[in-house]
Amino acid sequence: xxxxxxxxxxxxxxxxxxxxxxxxxxxxxxxxxxxxxxxxxxxxxxxxxxxxxxxxxxxxxxxxxxxxxxxxxxxxxxxxxxxxxxxxxxxxxxxxxxxxxxxxxxxxxxxxxxxxxxxxxxxxxxxxxxxxxxxxxxxxxxxxxxxxxxxxxxxxxxxxxxxxxxxxxxxxxxx
Amino acid sequence: xxxxxxxxxxxxxxxxxxxxxxxxxxxxxxxxxxxxxxxxxxxxxxxxxxxxxxxxxxxxxxxxxxxxxxxxxxxxxxxxxxxxxxxxxxxxxxxxxxxxxxxxxxxxxxxxxxxxxxxxxxxxxxxxxxxxxxxxxxxxxxxxxxxxxxxxx
Numbered sequence: 139x140x141x142x143x144x145x146x147x148x149x150x151x152x153x154x155x156x157x158x159x160x161x162x163x164x165x166x167x168x169x170x171x172x173x174x175x176x177x178x179x180x181x182x183x184x185x186x187x188x189x190x191x192x193x194x195x196x197x198x199x200x201x202x203x204x205x206x207x208x209x210x211x212x213x214x215x216x217x218x219x220x221x222x223x224x225x226x227x228x229x230x231x232x233x234x235x236x237x238x239x240x241x242x243x244x245x246x247x248x249x250x251x252x253x254x255x256x257x258x259x260x261x262x263x264x265x266x267x268x269x270x271x272x273x274x275x276x277x278x279x280x281x282x283x284x285x286x287x288x289x290x291x292x293x294x295x296x297x298x299x300x301x302x303x304x305x306x307x308x309x310x311x312x313x
Numbered sequence: 314x315x316x317x318x319x320x321x322x323x324x325x326x327x328x329x330x331x332x333x334x335x336x337x338x339x340x341x342x343x344x345x346x347x348x349x350x351x352x353x354x355x356x357x358x359x360x361x362x363x364x365x366x367x368x369x370x371x372x373x374x375x376x377x378x379x380x381x382x383x384x385x386x387x388x389x390x391x392x393x394x395x396x397x398x399x400x401x402x403x404x405x406x407x408x409x410x411x412x413x414x415x416x417x418x419x420x421x422x423x424x425x426x427x428x429x430x431x432x433x434x435x436x437x438x439x440x441x442x443x444x445x446x447x448x449x450x451x452x453x454x455x456x457x458x459x460x461x462x463x464x465x466x
Contacts, residue, residue, distance in 0.1 A: 157450055158344045163411055167439050168446040187391070187400055190407035191383050197376020200346040204377055205384045216381055224369070227345025228353045232365050235354040238339045249465050253458030254342055255418075256428040257450070260435020262415035267440045269411050273404040282402055286409025291416060300406050308402025309395070 143211050144218050146177070151203055151222035158227065160258035162200040166265035169206070170272065179210045186273035194301050200224070279313050317348060327355060348372065427464060431457040 150172045158165040166189070173179050180188075188209065192202035200223060207219025241247045266287075274280045286300050307313050322333050340350035349372065356368030390396045418424065419432060435453060438444045 153447065156344050157446055158346070159450075159454075160341065161346045163414060165446065166411070167443075171443065171445070183404075186404045186408065187387070188384070190400070190404040191387060192380060193407040193410060194403060195376065195380045195383055197373070197380065198346045198348050200349065201373075201376055201380045204380055208381055208384055209388075213381070216377075220373070220377060224345065224349055224373070227343060228349065228365070228369060231340065231343050231345065231350040231353045232357050232362070234343060235336070235339060235357055238335075245465055246462065249462035250458055251338060251342060251423075251461075252425055252428060252465070253431075253461035254454060255423050255425075256431035257435050257454055257457050258341075259415065259419045259424055259429075260432040261439060261446075262411070262418055263432070263436050264440035266408065266412035266415045267436070270405075270408040273408040275401075279401060279405040282405035283409040283412065286406040287412040287416070290410055290413035297410055300410070301403050304402035304406035305399035306402070308399040311398060313398070313401040313405060 140211075144214060147207055147210060147215055147219050148222045151207075151219050152226050154203075155223045155226040156230070158200075158223075159254055160261060162198070162202065163265045164258055164261035167261070167268050169203070170268055173206055173210075174272075179206070182272040183275070184209075186269055189269060190273070190301075194298070276313065278307075282307060282313055317351060321351075321355060327359070425461075425464075428457065428461060431460070 154165045154168060154172075157168070170182070170185055174182050174185050185206075188205040189202050192199055192205060195201065201220070203219045203223045204216045207215035207217070209215075211218075238247075270280070270283050274283055282304050286304060289295060289300060290297070304313075318333055321327050322330055328336065336351060336354050337347070340347045340354060343350050349369065352368035352372045353365045356364035356366070358364070360367065387396070387400075391400070419429075424432065431453065435449070438449050438453065439446065
């Protein structure tokens with residue numbers, strides 16, 4: 139694990155930062171592609187586990203990149219990956235927030251919003267599909283995914299309860 | 314995000330409900346994690362670049378170390394059946410939450426029905442054809458925005 143790897147992490151994640159419209163979930167497919175398929179830094183199952191950790195832990199989901207960076211090149215990797223994924227988008231947010239309010243009610247502003255929503259939805263669904271394939275290797279696992287999705291859609295239960303129940307299922311050897 | 318709203322609007326009164334909606338709609342549009350963008354925008358509004366840095370650091374520092382600690386525990390003990398077995402369940406549940414988030418967003422009023430075609434195209438392009446995201450977005454996002462603009466006429 140060298141400076142070359144760090145540079146690669148910095149580059150990949152700063153690009154992700156600027157295309158992550160809608161947040162961390164929308165770039166999940168691209169992260170998977172870079173980390174698992176292109177660089178072979180970890181297996182799909184490991185990737186799914188790290189993502190699950192980031193979802194279960196407090197704080198923004200995007201911290202999955204800290205875990206990936208750390209797994210690939212230790213603490214330096216975690217710092218580099220986190221800075222790379224947050225830096226460019228933060229600079230953009232900082233710059234744009236100052237001019238955005240001026241255009242409240244402008245027609246093009248509404249069109250940009252309406253136009254980006256479907257792309258974001260498609261990306262989120264793609265992320266769900268790919269992370270399911272990466273995480274689930276048995277039909278009970280698919281059942282856990284489906285039931286979790288159904289419960290999350292129909293109730294307002296806190297996700298930690300769902301993680302707890304699913305963890306218990308796993309511990310009993312059912313998944 | 315509901316917690317962020319409660320703190321910013323109801324407890325600290327840093328933003329009115331309307332201002333919060335406005336900031337949020339911008340931050341959902343911008344690339345990057347929404348909650349991080351909200352922190353940067355609100356920080357910037359009050360104290361410029363120093364406010365943005367302070368808000369970012371406040372939001373990220375503790376979770377960053379917590380997650381690395383969890384990651385270290387997982388690496389150390391992840392191979393033990395007592396850890397890996399529940400983790401298979403937790404990973405499956407985490408995937409389910411992502412699916413739910415996508416479906417919820419698909420059902421929301423923010424997705425105009427005439428625009429749903431672009432959601433389908435995006436899903437096919439990214440999930441099934443595995444096109445690189447940058448290339449795909451450069452093509453699809455401007456088209457989708459153009460379609461929205463044309464519809465608004």
